[in-house]
Amino acid sequence: xxxxxIKRRVFEILDGAVHxxxxxxxxxxIASLVVANxxxxxxxxxxxxxxxxAHYFHxxxxxxxxxxxxxxxxxxxxxxxxxPTQAGSAWRGRKEYLFSPFGLVDFASTAPFYLQLLxxxxxxxxxxxxxxxxxxxxxxxNSAMDDLxxxxxxxRDSFSSALFLLLISCxxxxxxxxxxxxHDQPDVFPSIxxxxxxxxxxxxxxxxxxxxxxxxxxxxxxxTQVLAIALAAILTGVVATAYTAQVQRREAVYELEVREVLAxxxxxxxxxxxxxxxxxxxxxxxxxxxAIAEQIESERRAKExxxxxx
Numbered sequence: 291x292x293x294x295x296i297k298r299r300v301f302e303i304l305d306g307a308v309h310x311x312x313x314x315x316x317x318x319x320i321a322s323l324v325v326a327n328x329x330x331x332x333x334x335x336x337x338x339x340x341x342x343x344a345h346y347f348h349x350x351x352x353x354x355x356x357x358x359x360x361x362x363x364x365x366x367x368x369x370x371x372x373x374p375t376q377a378g379s380a381w382r383g384r385k386e387y388l389f390s391p392f393g394l395v396d397f398a399s400t401a402p403f404y405l406q407l408l409x410x411x412x413x414x415x416x417x418x419x420x421x422x423x424x425x426x427x428x429x430x431x432n433s434a435m436d437d438l439x440x441x442x443x444x445x446r447d448s449f450s451s452a453l454f455l456l457l458i459s460c461x462x463x464x465x466x467x468x469x470x471x472x473h474d475q476p477d478v479f480p481s482i483x484x485x486x487x488x489x490x491x492x493x494x495x496x497x498x499x500x501x502x503x504x505x506x507x508x509x510x511x512x513x514t515q516v517l518a519i520a521l522a523a524i525l526t527g528v529v530a531t532a533y534t535a536q537v538q539r540r541e542a543v544y545e546l547e548v549r550e551v552l553a554x555x556x557x558x559x560x561x562x563x564x565x566x567x568x569x570x571x572x573x574x575x576x577x578x579x580x581a582i583a584e585q586i587e588s589e590r591r592a593k594e595x596x597x598x599x600x
Contacts, residue, residue, distance in 0.1 A: 294371075301368035304361070320361065324427050327354050331421050351421075355403045358424070362396045392430050399424040437540070441532035448528045456493070456521060463514055464489045471507045475500070493518045544568055545582050 303313045327350075334340050334347045365387055372383030387393045402421060442449065464485035472479040478500050479485050488500055492514045502508050547568060 297368050298371045300364055301371040304365055304368060305372075321428055323354060323357060324424050327351075327424050328422065351403065355400050358396065358400050362400065365393075365396070392427075395423055395426045395429075399427065437533060437536045438529075441529060441536045444536065445528050445532040448532075449525070452521060452524055452528070459517055460486055460489050460493075463510060463517075467507070467510050470504060470510060471500075471502055474503045474507075489514060493521070541578065541582070544579075545586070548582060548586060 302310075303316050306313050306317065330347060330350055340347065366384055369383040369387040370381070372386070388397075399421060464482055467488065468479050468482045468485040472485075479488070491497075491499060492511070496515055496518060502511055544565075547565065551565065
């Protein structure tokens with residue numbers, strides 16, 4: 291087997307371009323190692339456990355860094371096969387990976403370890419916490435994050451409207467709170483910006499760490515808390531609706547592709563691979579795919595019966 295075929299095979303396994311046993315095993319291994327790393331980082335933050343098992347935590351992190359570094363290098367090397375038929379495809383595929391969110395996460399998840407080696411005397415505790423970014427490596431094997439981002443993007447007008455209402459409410463309620471409570475609590479509400487700080491904290495947490503001393507101040511707090519609940523409900527509804535629509539849109543795209551593949555009555559190996567890639571990309575289960583295929587087959591049989599009767 292020549293190097294080009296090896297490179298192509300590595301790309302297929304790491305990228306899930308071919309949904310076979312090796313690709314699935316690689317996916318399970320990397321995902322399990324990521325979960326184990328996150329658990330280790332959480333447990334390592336407990337002083338007693340860190341003191342008792344510091345040696346084991348260190349070696350586990352070293353082994354993980356070696357594995358993730360090998361994965362990163364292999365991805366950079368093999369992604370030259372992503373566009374095999376196009377000119378300059380090798381660097382196009384590699385550049386696309388290096389500067390993609392997944393590539394940046396892969397880099398950031400191992401960089402703190404190497405920075406510790408380069409600067410052994412420096413305090414890199416904050417950088418070490420970047421190891422938690424390894425959890426984002428799981429997004430490669432699940433489309434939930436992509437679906438959520440696409441849902442938010444598709445409903446950006448709704449979010450802009452909600453943020454505009456929040457800005458107007460912040461200016462109005464903060465000004466009123468300054469006028470109502472500023473005289474009685476000058477240390478707490480010395481200015482409108484200070485009242486805006488109270489408003490934001492109240493919207494986020496439900497309580498702005500301030501107890502009003504006047505009746506109108508109590509009324510303002512109640513209205514602000516009701517507004518926070520209403521905004522949360524609006525944004526939650528917008529996201530939920532958009533997310534559901536995104537999932538349905540994804541299934542519709544896959545169904546359309548299946549119909550095109552079955553249009554000529556022949557499913558080639560290339561078309562099978564393409565459908566497998568789409569299934570993996572969209573995170574669709576075998577049950578969903580089987581349901582779509584069954585629906586298309588039932589429609590085909592119904593058309594055949596109608597043709598036979600006519």
